[in-house]
Amino acid sequence: MSKQDVTFPHFWAVLDALPIALLYKENTRAAVFANQAALTLFQLPAQQNVLSISQLQQLPLLNPDNKQAFDLLHNPLLLALSGTALQQLIQLNNYDNPLLLQSTSVALSFTLHSINLVTLQPKALNTEMPLQPALLPEQAEIEEALAFDKLMSLISTQLINVQDDKLDQHIEAALAAIGEFCHADRSYVFLFNADLTAMSNTHEWVRSGISSHKAKLQHIALQAMPYFFQKIQQELVFAVNDVASLPAEAAAEQQEFIAEDIQSVLCCAMLNNDKLSGFVGCDMVSRQRNWTSNDLRRMKLVGEMIANTLQNVSYRRSLQQMQQQLLQANLELQKQAGQDGLTGIANRRQFDTSLQNELQRCARNNLPLGLLLLDIDRFKLYNDHYGHQAGDDALKCIAQALDKLPRRNGELAARYGGEEFAIILPGSDTEACTEMAKQIQQQLTELAIAHQQSDIASVVTASIGIATSTPNKHSTCADFISAADKALYKAKANGRNQFIIAAQ
């Protein structure tokens, strides 16, 4: 509707002057009129007072992805503008002309950033039209029930697909919905601990101007509220129209309700696999309310929705946890598959894989590849003299020392088999491999593992064969191993405790 269509001139002036943000939609037209307060709220220019629904949907304030937006607002506003009306009468009889009442039934109203926002859905405005009677109470109730169900179906869709980081936001939207539709001042979720000894207020919605008690309602012992707990456990509902009329055995509960200025309270149990997990509820603070069967139905519905969502999220979390554990176990298995059982360093399998990879990498990058094969001297005599267990300990000790030597990317020390070890040195030429062989000899000298039976030295020594060359695409691991092995054989034959470099 545009201003020009209206023959009654004061109408717009009055709506524009109202201190509430107001959106006005004529049933037969798509355009929506916004008064001055609404334009200010939506940060629109003062002249742009006729908006399309698509324009409205694009307003950042109404965008559900906008964290600052009042999440609940988006859906009911669009519900209202697209045809679902909550028929309550608006009281404009402060103003001179009673005709205004004809077209002013409130569709939905909310509070956003402490501004009341009202949407109107009048019939086409016609000054000659007779006054329209207000909706019958039963009709109003049906319309309200429809609006609630439509809103719940939107919220439950959001809850079904909820991502962990949006969970609280959507639960609070559901609480806001139940609070608004039950005309309550406060709505909340409490969750019990596993052994049903304590409860905590996890989510809350409060009407503007009403105090929140969430912070202090944490880890409350259930034995502090025995009457309430018994009711919710046995009857799954706790409904009190007048807190003052609670029986004597509910003295503790009554005291707590009075401390929170609660006049009426309605709570419904939430179950998880048929086990009590918490409850959802709402309070009347500013006045008393006789809870209706509709209130109860709605509260149960919201409770079920939230309980299911929490259960799904918890399943999803334990599934993710299990996946994480499986992944971890898999990584551990993979690590173990490449690890030597006795010494803990890389085993032959990992050595083979690494050598193959490094050979290809060096061939691609035209880099030299060094391979050292190391065999402990007179180890049979060591075992025979000191025992097999001592032999194992010596192998572990030497393996650990060798494992600390490789530093650069791709370098690897591995147990090649028995008392033989191998070191892969990608990018190392003869000089660098010689340097590594000297370091190994130095390490063995420092370890100083006594070997009385050796005819080479008084401590454990090793012979080392070195192969180094720049591989090409025809080179094989077997070539490298064979060259290093031949050099090792020579080192043994030459008297042991020495290194020999294979001819290239």
Ligand SMILES: Nc1nc2c(ncn2[C@@H]2O[C@H](COP(=O)(O)OP(=O)(O)OP(=O)(O)O)[C@@H](O)[C@H]2O)c(=O)[nH]1
């Ligand atoms: N304790 C222990 N001994 C091992 C292990 N693997 C191989 N050996 C021993 O290592 C010894 C290797 O002996 P030989 O191959 O005869 O060589 P060697 O006595 O070291 O003499 P040279 O290599 O010729 O200097 C054998 O006695 C094997 O039993 C192991 O895991 N633990």
